[in-house]
Amino acid sequence: xxxxxxxxxxxxxxxxxxxxxxxxxxxxxxxxxxxxxxxxxxxxxxxxxxxxxxxxxxxxxxxxxxxxxxxxxxxxxxxxxxxxxxxxxxxxxxxxxxxxxxxxxxxxxxxxxxxxxxxxxxxxxxxxxxxxxxxxxxxxxxxxxxxxxxxxxxxxxxxxxxxxxxxxxxxxxxxxxxxxxxxxxxxxxxxxxxxxxxxxxxxxxxxxxxxxxxxxxxxxxxxxxxxxxxxxxxxxxxxxxxxxxxxxxxxxxxxxxxxxxxxxxx
Amino acid sequence: xxxxxxxxxxxxxxxxxxxxxxxxxxxxxxxxxxxxxxxxxxxxxxxxxxxxxxxxxxxxxxxxxxxxxxxxxxxxxxxxxxxxxxxxxxxxxxxxxxxxxxxxxxxxxxxxxxxxxxxxxxxxxxxxxxxxxxxxxxxxxxxxxxxxxxxxxxxxxxxxxxxxxxxxxxxxxxxxxxxxxxxxxxxxxxxxxxxxxxxxxxxxxxxxxxxxxxxxxxxxxxxxxxxxxxxxxxxxxxxxxxxxxxxxxxxxxxxxxxxxxxxxxxxxxxxxxxxxxxxxxxxxxxxxxxxxxxxxxxxxxxxxxxxxxxxxxxxxxxxxxxxxxxxxxxxxxxxxxxxxxxxxxxxxxxxxxxxxxxxxxxxxxxxxxxxxxxxxxxxxxxxxxxxxxxxxxxxxxxxxxxxxxxxxxxxxxxxxxxxxxxxxxx
Numbered sequence: 001x002x003x004x005x006x007x008x009x010x011x012x013x014x015x016x017x018x019x020x021x022x023x024x025x026x027x028x029x030x031x032x033x034x035x036x037x038x039x040x041x042x043x044x045x046x047x048x049x050x051x052x053x054x055x056x057x058x059x060x061x062x063x064x065x066x067x068x069x070x071x072x073x074x075x076x077x078x079x080x081x082x083x084x085x086x087x088x089x090x091x092x093x094x095x096x097x098x099x100x101x102x103x104x105x106x107x108x109x110x111x112x113x114x115x116x117x118x119x120x121x122x123x124x125x126x127x128x129x130x131x132x133x134x135x136x137x138x139x140x141x142x143x144x145x146x147x148x149x150x151x152x153x154x155x156x157x158x159x160x161x162x163x164x165x166x167x168x169x170x171x172x173x174x175x176x177x178x179x180x181x182x183x184x185x186x187x188x189x190x191x192x193x194x195x196x197x198x199x200x201x202x203x204x205x206x207x208x209x210x211x212x213x214x215x216x217x218x219x220x221x222x223x224x225x226x227x228x229x230x231x232x233x234x235x236x237x238x239x240x241x242x243x244x245x246x247x248x249x250x251x252x253x254x255x256x257x258x259x260x261x262x263x264x265x266x
Numbered sequence: 267x268x269x270x271x272x273x274x275x276x277x278x279x280x281x282x283x284x285x286x287x288x289x290x291x292x293x294x295x296x297x298x299x300x301x302x303x304x305x306x307x308x309x310x311x312x313x314x315x316x317x318x319x320x321x322x323x324x325x326x327x328x329x330x331x332x333x334x335x336x337x338x339x340x341x342x343x344x345x346x347x348x349x350x351x352x353x354x355x356x357x358x359x360x361x362x363x364x365x366x367x368x369x370x371x372x373x374x375x376x377x378x379x380x381x382x383x384x385x386x387x388x389x390x391x392x393x394x395x396x397x398x399x400x401x402x403x404x405x406x407x408x409x410x411x412x413x414x415x416x417x418x419x420x421x422x423x424x425x426x427x428x429x430x431x432x433x434x435x436x437x438x439x440x441x442x443x444x445x446x447x448x449x450x451x452x453x454x455x456x457x458x459x460x461x462x463x464x465x466x467x468x469x470x471x472x473x474x475x476x477x478x479x480x481x482x483x484x485x486x487x488x489x490x491x492x493x494x495x496x497x498x499x500x501x502x503x504x505x506x507x508x509x510x511x512x513x514x515x516x517x518x519x520x521x522x523x524x525x526x527x528x529x530x531x532x533x534x535x536x537x538x539x540x541x542x543x544x545x546x547x548x549x550x551x552x553x554x555x556x557x558x559x560x561x562x563x564x565x566x567x568x569x570x571x572x573x574x575x576x577x578x579x580x581x582x583x584x585x586x587x588x589x590x591x592x593x594x595x596x597x598x599x600x601x602x603x604x605x606x607x608x609x610x611x612x613x614x615x616x617x618x619x620x621x622x623x624x625x626x627x628x629x630x631x632x633x634x635x636x637x638x639x640x641x642x643x644x645x646x647x648x649x650x651x652x653x654x655x656x657x658x659x660x661x662x663x664x665x666x667x668x669x670x671x672x673x674x675x676x677x678x679x680x681x682x683x684x685x686x687x688x689x690x691x692x
Contacts, residue, residue, distance in 0.1 A: 001448040082450035083400060084458065105447050174439060175446040177400035186461060188399035190443075 002037070002106045002118050003086045004170060004203065005076040005093065008192075010100020010180055018247035021094045024239040030078065035089060037119040038166075038205075039076030042134055043235040046257040049211060051218040052228040054144060058219045060262045064230050072232065073099065075134065075203075077106075077118050083177060090179040091186045102192050103177045104200075107169040118168045130207040132165075132234040133214045137202040140227040149222040158206075163217055167204030198228065206231075211260050233259065273321065280324050287333040288317060292416035293501065294334070295341045297388035301451060306441045308345050310413065316341035389414070390505045391451050393498075397466040398449050405440035406469050412437055414501075415494050425491050426476070463506070467514050467569065470499045474518050478525075492522055503557075509564030512557050513573050519554035520576035523547040535678040539585030551580045571599045590617035604635040612645050620653035640669035644679060651686060659686050 030036035048064040048071070064071055074095065080086050083103070090101040106118055158164035173192050180187045192199075201223070208214045211231070218229035237246060273281040292313060299309035316337045330336040346359050396409040404426075411417045411425070423433035443449065454462040477491025499515045527541040558573055575596045582588040594617045597610035607630050615623020627646050636642045647662030663683035670676035 082448040083398075084450050084452070084454065086448075087400075088455075088458070103447075171446050175443050177447060186458070188461075190400055190402045190405075 001082060001086070001108075002077065002079045002168075003083075004104045004106060005039075005078060005086075005090050006072045006102045006104065006200075007074045007093070007095035008072055008100055008102060010178065012180065012182065013100075014098050014182075016098045016247070018243035020097070021243040023094050023243070026093050027239045029092065030076075030089060035078045035080045035085075037077040037079055037117060038123055038125075039074065040132070040134065040234040041074040041237055042072060042232045043258070044073070044254060045071035046255065047259045048230055048232045049215065049259060049262060050228055050230050051215050051224060052140070052143070053219055053224040058215070058224075060215055062257060062259075062262065064232075072134075072136065074235075079117065087177065087179050087186070087188055091181055096179055096181040096186075099180075101179045103179055104173075105171040105175055107171055107202075119166050123166070127207055130163075130209055131211075131214075133206045133208065133211075133231045134234065135167075135204040135206055135214070135218055135221075136200050136230040136232075137204065137221065137223050138198045138227045138230060139201045139223075140198045142197070143226040143228070145226070151222055154221050157220070158204075158217055163206055163208050163213070165205045165207050167202065169202040170200065172201070173199050201227065211262065215262065276321065276325055280329060283324065283329040283333060284317065284320055287320070287337055288416060289497070291334045291337055292317075293389045293392065293414050295338055296413055296416075297392040298338070299341060299345050300392065301388050302342075303345060303349060304451070305345075305349070306413065306444070308348055312341040312345035312348065313337075313416075315344040387505050389501065390453050393466055393502060393505075394453055394462060395444065395449060395451050397462075397469045398444075399462070399465050400447060400449060401440050401443060403469075403472075405436050405443075406465075407472055408433060408436050409440045410469050410498065411473065411491075411494065415498055417494070463508070463510060466502065467510060470495050470502070471514060471518075471569075473498070478521060492518070492525070496522060509561045510567050510569060512561045513564070513567055513570035516554040516557040516561075517569050517573035517576060519550045519557070520573060520580050523550035523554065523580065529674070533674055534681070535674050537678075538579065543583065546580070555580065566599060568600055571596050588616070593617070604630065604633075604639075608636060608639075608642060608645060612649070615645075615649045615652070620649040623649045624653065638669060640666045640671065640675065640679075642666075643669065647679075647682065651682075656686050 027036070045064050046062070048062075050061045050064060052059050076093070078086060078089055080089060083105075086103050090096055090103050093101055095101055155164065155167070176190075176192050178189045178192060204221075206214055206217060208217060211233075214231045218224060218231055221229060223229065273284050276284065295313045295316065296309045299312055300306055303309065319340050320333070320337060324330070350356070350359060392414055393410070396413055397406045399406075401409070408422050408426070411422045412419060417425070419434050419437060420430050422437075423430045426433065428436075453459070474492050474495035477493070477495060496515070496518050499511060499518060503511045503515050523546045524538075524541060526547065527543070527545040528536055530536050554573065555577055558570075558577055561570075564570065575593050578589050578593050578596070590613055594610065594613045597606060597613055600606045600610075608627070611623055611626035611630060613623075614626045624646065627642070627649065630636060631642065631646075643662040643666040647659045647666055650656075650659035650662055660683055663679050663686065667676050667679035667683060670679055
C-alpha cells in the first residue's frame, strides 16, 4: 500500500524547534526499512502559485488558494503494509510533533502492473538541470463543469517532454488520517482538518525550466478548468545538516516570496 | 428494540436457543469470516443468513447439540457460496477453509496470551478495527454496534435517533475506509495498544452513556444500549482482562444497578437521594464491587476512580449515610474537566455543607465553562434549597428546566420548582 504523507500546520501547531529536529534519524530509519520512496521539503506558502483556467483564461495567483488556512510544508511517499504502519512512520517524523501529518492513500488501479510504484525505482534524488515543483491537483466546487477530461493525453505529453517526473491520483479526503504527536502521545484522527472547499485530489512532481514553464504545464492539465493547481517549489536541504544553524541561515527567506511575481497570463 | 434474529412464532426452547447462540456466537462468526475473506459485508450477511437458517431448521430438526459449530459451518458455507458466485477462485476458497481448520480453537484463558500474539481471538481484532481512530467517532460507534454487537442497521439508527439511510451510509463509508486506507485487521502492536485500548473503551462508554441517559427526546433511558455496552465490555474483559476494561465494566455495572430505581412509574426521574435502594440491582452491584476488588493495585485510571465513586454510593444504605468525604477525595484524583468540577462541587456540598458547595459552584459559573448545561443550575438549585435559600433555588430550577434536554428531566425540575414555590409560600 502506498501513502502520501503531507505535513501541514494542523489544528494545534507548535513552534518549530530546530534543535529537536530528528529528521536524519527518521530518514535513516525509513531508508533502512525500505518504506521510503521519495520526499521533499517545500518552500513556504508565499512561494506557492495557484493556476486555474476559467473561460479559456489562465488565471495565476501568488500563494496557495485563498481558503486554505494551512499549507503543505513537505511530503513523503511511503510504501508499507497497512495504515497502522503508515501511522507509526508518520508519528516518528519531526513534523508530527511540530505540526501534523496527513496520511492519504494513493488510488490503487485494478489494471496496475505488478510491482508498480508511484515513484519509479532509481528515481534521481537530485534535479537534472531543471527546477522541481510539487503540483497539487485540487478539486474546486467553483470550477467549470465538465472540465475534467481524460488526463491521459496530458500525462503522455508531459512525460514525453520530460517535465512530469511522477504523479498519481489520491484517495479522497474521507480516506485520510491525521497524525500528530503532542506531549509524547500519538493522536490519530479521521480526515484533514481544513475547512477549505477545495481539496487535494492528486499530485504530480515536475521538473521544469522555471515557474513560467510550470504554469504552462499546470494550465494544460484538464483539472485546471474543473479545479485548480497549486505549484510549490521543492526546498531541498541536507537531513544531516545542523538544523539550528540551517534555521538561522534560512530565517531571512521566510515571510517573503522568492519566486518570480506573476500577474494574469494568457 | 429487539436484538438479533427474529424469533417470533418459535417455541420458547428454540427461541431461547437462538437468542443465546446469537449472544455468544454472532461476533465470533463475523470476526472469523472477516479474517478469512477480508470482506465485512460477506461476513455479516453470512452470519445473518446462518441465523435465518437456524430459525427455519431448528424447530423442524431440533436444536443441534453444538449450536455454535452448526452456525459457524452454516455461515462459512454461505460466505463461500457467495464468493464463489462472485468469481473468487476455488483454490483461494479452499485455502481459506483449510486455513481456518488448521488454526483450531483459540486457547481458553486469554490471560495467558502475550500482547501481539498472532493467535489473538478474532473478536478482539474486530473490536480494535471497529474502534480504529482513523474512523470518525460516530462511525466507530455504529460499526461496533452493527458488526460486533450484531444490531441491525435500522436498530442502530433508531438507537441514535438518525434516519436509516444516514446510518447505513455511515456504516458503508466506515467499511469503505477500512478497505481503501488499508486499516489492518489486527490487535495493535504493544507500543500502540494502550492508546488504542483507550479508544475502544471510549466507544463502549459512549454507547453506555447514550443508553443510560438519552441526550434528547422523550425517553430518559434506552435500556437496550446500556445493556449492549455492558455485554460488549464484558466480552472485551473476557478477551483482554486488563485493569482498564475491568474498571470500565465495574463502572457500568454499578451505575446500571440503579436503572430501575432512577425512574418512577410515571417515567420521571428520581434523584439518587430519593431512590428506593432496595430496587437497586444487587447482582450487578456485587459483580461491580467484585471486579474492583479483584483489580486493586492496578493503575488509577479515570474509569477506576469513577467506579470507586459509584462503589461508595452502592455501599451506602442511604444518601445521608454516604461517605461523602471519600467521594470528594476520589474527585480530587480525576483529571480536571468542567463536568468533574461540577460533580466535585456537589460532593463538597454534601461533605462540607451546602454553602461550601455553592461557593464551589459559583467559581465554576464564573469560569463560563458550563454555560448552557442544565445540570449546573440544577445543582445550584438543589444546594440553595438545602441552604434554605428558596428564592435562589426557584430561580435556578427555572433556569435548569429551560435548558433540560429531555422531557423527564424537565418535568423533574419543574416538580422541584413547584414544591419549592409551595413550600416558600406556605
